[in-house]
Amino acid sequence: MPTGDLETRAERLREVVETPRRAYLPLPDTQVIERPGWLQLLTPSLRQGGLNEVAYSALDEKEADAVIDETLEQYRRLGLRFRWTVGPDSRPADLAERLERRGMRRNETLGMIRGTSVPASAEGDITVEQVDEHTVEEYSRTMGEGWGMDPEPITAFNRLVLSHPGRRHRLFLARYRGVPAGTAGLVTFERSVYLLGGVVLPAFRGRGLYRALVTERLGYAAGRGIPFATIHARASTSAPLLERFGFETLCRFPIFTND
Known part of the structure; x- marks a missing residue:
């Protein structure tokens, strides 16, 4: 790397x-x-x-x-x-x-990092778009379904993200044949973007949507001259995929939840 x-x-x-x-x-x-x-x-x-x-x-x-x-x-x-x-x-x-x-x-x-040079973008049945005020409700519903959460407070938060002056957050919605199928976000810093919140609805998994969401965000960073992407990836789910996408593991640590 x-x-x-x-x-x-x-x-x-x-x-x-x-x-x-x-x-x-x-x-x-x-x-x-x-x-x-x-x-x-x-x-x-x-x-x-x-x-x-x-x-x-x-x-x-x-x-x-x-x-x-x-x-x-x-x-x-x-x-x-x-x-x-x-x-x-x-x-x-x-x-x-x-x-x-x-x-x-x-x-x-797993704490992971890679450069933001990217392969070709998704083609065919998969599209990935950056979310705006016209698609924020659709994005929030998809995100809520993916994470098993009430979409109403998520929508309010995402509207704040979109309206925040000088915002560093960006939201991305993936579609499969036009149907909302996955969501993800990033936060920009001086030398890296932090990838977060990536989820694909169960009915659409195994079709390349997660890779498309990663690729789109890497391309966003590369287009703005930000050289690295980092992520905290769950070892049992996304980390193996990200290793195949060229991410390097720098550390391993636990995150605890109260559920």
């Missing part, structure tokens, strides 16, 4: 692990709780997920259990689905085990 302006593995690892923590776009009710060794998002209006997470936690070993219990109770009290990322720079060393003991569900995740 070309190294471009990320010359060392340490630089690429920072781009994979640290940069995506700033990928969020807060809603009016989002609380961003940030202090040394801690970054947390809490958004009561998105009860089923999104903008509810502990993105970074480097805790003192003696205080970790109290902080964990307080945080879990905070989300439980509000009835919110959330996730807790235990990245390579998280502490204490047994943070993942402490979360597992409290019943959180572990998903193994």
Whole structure:
């Protein structure tokens, strides 16, 4: 993979692990709780997920259990689905085990990167389009179906994304023979785009739609001179596909959810 302006593995690892923590776009009710060794998002209006997470936690070993219990109770009290990322720079060393003991569900995740030079775009039955105000409801319904979520709050959030001044988020809708079949997004940074939210509806899987969504986003980045794409990919689902698409795995870490 070309190294471009990320010359060392340490630089690429920072781009994979640290940069995506700033990928969020807060809603009016989002609380961003940030202090040394801690970054947390809490958004009561998105009860089923999104903008509810502990993105970074480097805790003192003696205080970790109290902080964990307080945080879990905070989300439980509000009835919110959330996730807790235990990245390579998280502490204490047994943070993942402490979360597992409290019943959180572990998903193994790969931090991956590749250059944004791309193969040919999708052809034939598959089309991928960038979402605008005319297609945002269609996109949100498809996204809600794919992730098993209520589309109404998703639509409100996506409208905010589209209207945000100087926005860094882009949304993409994939169709199969004209029928909405998959969705994905990205967030732009100076040296990379962070790929997120890719999902294909079950009836359309195995037809190349996921690859088309990846390719379209790589092309978007390449066309704007952004040399790299990063992603946090679930080991059991998207990571094997992304390896075949040329992504390099730089780290492996768990993401926990409370469902």
